[in-house]
Amino acid sequence: MTERPYVLLSCATSMDGYLDDAGGQRLMLSNAADLDRIDAVRAGCDAILVGAGTVRRDDPRLLVRSPHRRAARTARGLPASPARVTLTCCGDLDPAARFFTTGDTDRIVYCASTAVEKTRERLAGLATVVDGGDPVDPAWALGDLAVRGVRRLMVEGGARVHNLFLTAGLADELHLVVAPFFVGDCRAPRFVGDGRFPWHPGRRARVAEVRQIGDVVLVRYALSDRCAGG
DSSP states (O other), X not given: OOOOOEEEEEEEEOTTSBSSOSSSSOOOOSOHHHHHHHHHHHHTOSEEEEEHHHHHHHOOOOOOOOHXXXXXXHHTTOOXXXXXXXXXXXOOOOTTSHHHHSSXXXXXXXXXXXXXXXXXXXTTTTOEEEEOTTTTOHHHHHHHHHHTTOOEEEEOOOHHHHXXXXXXXXXXXXXXXXXXXXXXXXXXXXXXXXXXXXXXXXXXXXXXXXXXXXXXXXXXXXXXXXXXXX
């Protein structure tokens, strides 16, 4: 069996562990310097994965922004930005979303079996829609990505996707950025929800790096033996 890609999870939270607030506008947790760091991490990956909820709510482009980094990738024979990947149980994705309409890169949708046919019709010519099982099996999806040449995968959320990969023990590294404020609203989404995680008081994750970036702090956790550093 092909070894699954190296999986790096990336997220930013408030001091009390929230990914956003309960308002209609997206809460900015990172600063300009940290966004540039994230851009560099993206440039070093083969694919970026987000959940369908993130595609609907945030309408992300998921592109490498730096012209220098884009040029460096193309000089190596790679697309200017990594492939874009999403997971969906119902196929409720807007073909006009920037996920599908910006950038010249592969777009892959792992869809629950029951919604594959309608999703292929909806996204015809915009993405490769793959039957991921019912429900979508993240371990199988990782194996399929490996076959497609993805060696390093960056998972950028949202909360349900982070929960899915962490509880399944499919993460090798976590980049957790903490912003210097509180949200204090239980209606807002948290980093992860309930679940049985491989890391607990009896099996602590290893800290590979701690770094201050302006007014935020990055903690890089090693979640498997594949993660170097520390």
